Amino acid sequence: MTHTRLQQFFTPRGIEAESFRIIDSEVPDPRPYQGPQWEIVRRMIHTTADFEMLDLVRFHPGAVESGRDALKRGCDIVTDTEMARRGIPVRRMDPLGCTVHCLMNDERVVARAGEQGTTRAFAAVDVAVDELRPEIFVIGNAPTALLRLLERFEAGDIAPALVVGMPVGFVNAAESKDLLIQSELPYIAIQGRKGGSALAACVVNAIAEMALSSE
Template sequence: MLVAQSQPMAVDPLLDQLQKQYQTVLQQMIKLRQTATALEGFIGRDQACQSVQAEALAQLRQLAAETETATAFTEDLWQQLDAAVPDHPEHFQEALFRLLPDLSQRPEIEVDVLSHLVLACGDVSLATFVRFSSDAIKAARETLSAGCTIVGDVPAVIAALDQPRLTHLGCQWATLLDNPHIDSAADAEQQFWQDNGWHQRLRDLTDGNIWMVGYAPSVLMKLCEAIETGVGRPALVIGLPIGFSHAPAAKRRLMQLSVPYVTTESALGGGLLAAVVLNRLAASLIEKPDCHCYLGEAN
């Protein structure tokens, strides 16, 4: 369990200055996020809500929303916009079409993965930070077709897999840190450093398999080290551990390797997102086995 430290730590003056700068930037990000949330709630309305949206637009023109978007969305305006919500299901694809950045140069399968990642976390900006190696989709489809083993860092990642689809493809799955009580990145890191048995399991499971790291950054770091030292070469690494220093460092190290990968250029990640990537790659293989969009110039 994470607890606050009871005794203040001695802080270097430069570090203190950087912390204050971070808090200033964070407050700016919060204000921008509030504005983005307001815009998402408005722009993401589907056709069934367009009548009330048109009325709201007329009000916003009078409120000079171009310069005060977040504050212009008053409680009365939200009540008016939300009045049509209970009458129909939400149409997610319409919202994504309006809100996602231009992905027209991306392969169709990659766009599908990105769309589902955004839906899984509710953060449209995530699409900007996800990175696919040029050979990631090709490697995933070839390896899944061959009935590979999928290795997760913790049981929670494996539990989120679409196991019926993977069984249909003849795939199996395994866990590096096989402790069902791991329920956070902090637990996963602690278990990793306490459990010496992972050394042999990593050696046995590295070569030719798909790896999903969604919790422990140290797992991804050691996997990268295994690749660099010739222990084995995974067919694909979905590297999305959680963390604020080790995780970004592990992801940068992964992107420097000549191995297919999907990762993010940030602290963003998690076991659910790692499973979403693998599940959508498996689904696209079953639904569109002859798709070759990933072999075009866009990839």
Template sequence: MSMGASTKQGYEIAEKSRKIVKSLIDHKTRHLAPEERAIVERIVHSTADPEYADITKMSGNFVKESMKSIEEGNDILTDINMVRVGINRYNGEVKCYINHDKAVEIAKNEGITRAAAAMKVAASEGFDGIVAIGNAPTALLEVLKLVKYGDMNVKSMIGVPVGFVGAAESKKALQETEIPYIVTEGPKGGTPVAVAAVNSLINLKKE
């Protein structure tokens, strides 16, 4: 696991950091499959917060379905551009519609957030793949609605919106669906967590 390092010094720092992370959370992740453990370790490494080992939860089929989607080169959809630009080395397309004209129009006409409207645009464009939500609970809830009514095909979902308004509730709602998921329970989450989870999956596939 290179953690994004590309130079000798970078690799040395990443390896040292990986060992520190492992020592901090090893006792909490022993029950996980190796791939699941790798994802949690990368999240902890990216946030410097060992609590993520306690609050990160995955459905039993999350890794398998996500890896299959990556292997097939399906799209990855993000709620905001910051998450999109953080995802690297993916052979497929990483999409974000938050600044799309249609998203702006839908948000205004329906009185919803642009992040939620962006999910509607993605559905209308025939999105099929992995959804990564790092910031907007409204986007997560919109995806659940679109999937429920058969308007969107989602292979798996990274649901880690951050915040004290709606984040915890939206993640709980995701856990109650049939969608393969990874969540961070409670208010914690954000761009670094979403990016770490996606890049970890891509890295696992390459390995």
């Protein structure tokens, strides 16, 4: 490939467009996901270069529409890591009137976690539910956050429009996602141990692009 041809991929948009073209070519129709679901899974593959996403991603039937509608309303979003918060850029959120919060270093969360002997991720869900009442939860790291959110939902304390449930790891990560998939929450999840903040954030970005294009 010549230097001149390579130059067309020096811009972020050029790189992204070529990446999506390659993914589409390597996953020809009929694909296991269609329409908006494919747009999300394709972005997840783009984020990770991991085609195993084709076998692992799970969608609640109403999750994409519910999440898109929440974004178009200008909702609050809570993430379980600063990495996920920073991975959802204001250039997408500001036009929609959405705000992304991470409460992991909030004084109230630190105090609750110390008093209750829980993880900060667990305590952050309680603060979010009790004080922010966000419509979208983005969980890419902490199974304890997802487990606590499921408890608060089952208690009738909150009914979010979307839960992006993708905690990564070996202790309760797969189990917490299995419980999410069995719940009545609108979810987008990854089965098994894989996940992470970047993956969880890219799901919101994909849905935000849908919301912005329908404005």
